[in-house]
Amino acid sequence: MIITTPHKPSPELEDYASSLARELGARFVPRKQESLTRLRLRYGDGRLLVADDRGLRYYEESDDPLYFHPSMAYVRVKRMRKGEHDPLIELTGCKPGDHVVDCTAGLASDAIVFSYAVGSCGLVTALESQPVLFAVVREGLQSYHTIHEDVNGAFRRIQMHLADHNDWLAAQPDNSVDIVYFDPMFRRPMHDSSSIGPLRGLANPLPLDPESVAHAVRIARKTVVMKEHKDSPEFERLGFTRKHANKIAYGVIDTR
């Protein structure tokens, strides 16, 4: 993967792009006067991450980039600001001050909703195994600005880690967090899902490992929750009780 900047970057932006390349094991290429198409051809690599003043944009073959946008998370948080309930927050039993581990960060929509719910005395740890998604979303959470300072605060407090949750969970002590959440790529993709569309192809497609669910149960003081299609056999395979079934359902394991 190539990491570059727009034409005429500031020295700070160029430094940032080059340190990001070191962090992700990618190749930093100064942009100079080159077009993105020329860079792709010159380096024989179709994967391009461009660091600009608005954040990171990832291009793969096409000119239609992946970038961070809170989309539905912002709608859900605005409803919570008005005192409405969020189904995920309710069924996880999430309260201010909790430590939530989101094992499948993706575009961080659910992590944002959890972060708003736990507030400034709580903590959301969000794990993502795919370097491009990790970088785009970590940067977006730090720089995306809404008109609501409390919502911006919820973005900034999320602690993102580039990690496979299988390894991360196994290394945690017993009863060390409140809630563990899994939203893996569905076994049967829902092709009408506009929120997942942009990350398909980049995301880790592997099914949940029962051993990871066992570690989640060991470390969670309240609940372990998984999201899947309502007809998915994953709930039974992994020992979750299916709740709140629409097209999408949540499975809950209560560890209290």
Ligand SMILES: C[S@@+](CC[C@H](N)C(=O)[O-])C[C@H]1O[C@@H](n2cnc3c(N)ncnc32)[C@H](O)[C@@H]1O
């Ligand atoms: C369906 S998306 C999650 C969407 C997310 N809940 C949101 O609100 O934006 C699943 C994400 O989990 C990541 N993932 C899958 N398996 C993982 C693993 N073992 N460790 C860390 N991340 C993983 C995928 O790369 C993908 O980005």
